[in-house]
Amino acid sequence: xxxxxxxxTLQEQLRTQVIATDALPHPIRTIxxxxxxxxxxxxxxxxxxxxxxxSTLSVLAVxxxxxxxxxxxxxxxxxxxxxxPLLEAYRxxxxxxxxxxxxxxxxxxxxxxxxxxHLGVTLDIPVIGCGKTRLCGQYQDLGETRGSVAPLIAExxxxxxxxxxRTRDGINPVFVSIGHKISLPTATGIVLKMATQYRxxxxxxxxxxxxxxxxxxxxTGLNEPPVSI
DNA sequence: GCGACAG
DNA sequence: ATCTTGTCGC
Numbered sequence: 266x267x268x269x270x271x272x273x274t275l276q277e278q279l280r281t282q283v284i285a286t287d288a289l290p291h292p293i294r295t296i297x298x299x300x301x302x303x304x305x306x307x308x309x310x311x312x313x314x315x316x317x318x319x320s321t322l323s324v325l326a327v328x329x330x331x332x333x334x335x336x337x338x339x340x341x342x343x344x345x346x347x348x349x350p351l352l353e354a355y356r357x358x359x360x361x362x363x364x365x366x367x368x369x370x371x372x373x374x375x376x377x378x379x380x381x382x383h384l385g386v387t388l389d390i391p392v393i394g395c396g397k398t399r400l401c402g403q404y405q406d407l408g409e410t411r412g413s414v415a416p417l418i419a420e421x422x423x424x425x426x427x428x429x430x431r432t433r434d435g436i437n438p439v440f441v442s443i444g445h446k447i448s449l450p451t452a453t454g455i456v457l458k459m460a461t462q463y464r465x466x467x468x469x470x471x472x473x474x475x476x477x478x479x480x481x482x483x484x485t486g487l488n489e490p491p492v493s494i
Numbered sequence: 495g496c497g498a499c500a501g
Numbered sequence: 502a503t504c505t506t507g508t509c510g511c
Contacts, residue, residue, distance in 0.1 A: 301501070303502045310502095338502080340499040347501070369500045379500065400500045435511070440500085501502050 266335055272345045273376070280378040282386045288446035289391040290363050293319045296459070297362035298468025299354075299384070301347045302476040303334070304484065310334045311483065312350030313476035315468065316362045322467055328357035329479030340400065341375045344383035355388065364391035364447065366456065366468045370400050371444035373417055373427035385445020392444030393452040394427070395466060399440055404429040407438060414453060417442070428453045432460035439464065 267275070297316045303309070311331040318325055330353035336346040347369070371381030371394030381394030402417035407429050417427040417440060427442030430453055439460070441453045459466035 301502085303501075305503055338501065340501090343500050374500080394500090396500050398500065401498085 267345060269337075269339060269342055272336075272342050276342075276376050276378040276383075279383065279386050280376060283372070283378070283382050283443070284446045285372070285443050285448065286446075287391075287448045287451050289451075293363045293455075295319055295325060295360065295362045296455075296468060297365045298466065298470075298472035299351050299365060299367045300469055300472035300476045301350060301368075302473070302480045304480055307484065308334050309480060309483065310346075310350050311476045311480035312347065312354045313472045313479055314351065314354045314358060314362075314365075315471045315475055316358065316360060317468060317471070319363070324471065326358055326360055327475050328354040329475055330354040330357070331479050331483035343369060344378075344380040347380055348383060348387070351384065352387065361390065364393065364455075365444075366393045366395050366459065366466050367444065368395065368397070368469050368472070370394045370396045370427070370440065371442040373400060373402055373440055373442035375401055377426065379442070379444075381442065381444025389445075391446035393447055393455060394440075394442040394444045395456050395469060396440040396442075397465065399429075402426050407431060410434050412457060413438075425449070430456060432457060432464050432466075436464050439466075 313329040316326040370379035385392030404415040407415035413431040
C-alpha cells in the first residue's frame, strides 16, 4: 500500500492538474453526491455515489461499494482513505453525472488538494467540495441568515481557499471549496440550491443514506452465507 | 514544544 | 467516522 510520505508526494504532483474555473455543461442536467460510511468494529468502509436529476432531484442511479479500510485517518491525507470505495462505486455507474458534490474539502486543504480535488482530477469531471466542518482557514463576519457567505482565508498566505456558507438561518455553516473544473462562486451557488430543506445538500444526505445501507447489507451478507443445494 | 486537525 | 437519550431552543 501507499505510505503517507508517498501520498504527500502524489498530492504535490496532482495538485497542479486542478482546474479552478467553470468547465461544466450548461444547463446542468445531473448532479451526483458521494459519501462514505465506516464500521469501526469490522474495519469496513462503504462508499456510495447517487446521481440526481438536477431540476427534480429524483434519483436516477445509485452505486455502492464496501471493502476493508486500506489507509489510516490522517488529517490532510483523508482522500487516500475514502477514494478506493468511491472509485469502485463510481465505476459501477452506467451514467456519467455532470458534476459531483463530495463530503469534504477541495482546495480548502493544507496542500490545496483535498478529497474533492483528488476525485475531480482522477475522474476528470467537475467536483465541488462541501465539508460539514472546517479543516483549515479562517473566516469572519458570517451573517446568520441562509445564503450568508464569508470567504475562508488560508492562514499562511491569506489566499481565499473556500467559502463558509450558511444554508439555514442560525445553523452552523458548511464549507464549500473548489474540487475541479468549477469556480468558487458557481460551487457556492450550487450547494445553496441543493441545500433547501436541511443544512447539507440533498446529494450528500442521499449518499450518506445509501452508504449506510450498503454497509448494513454487506455485514448481514457476511453473517448469512449462501445456502447450499 | 503546543495546538489544530475534512471523515 | 463512532460511542449515544433526552433535551434545550428557534
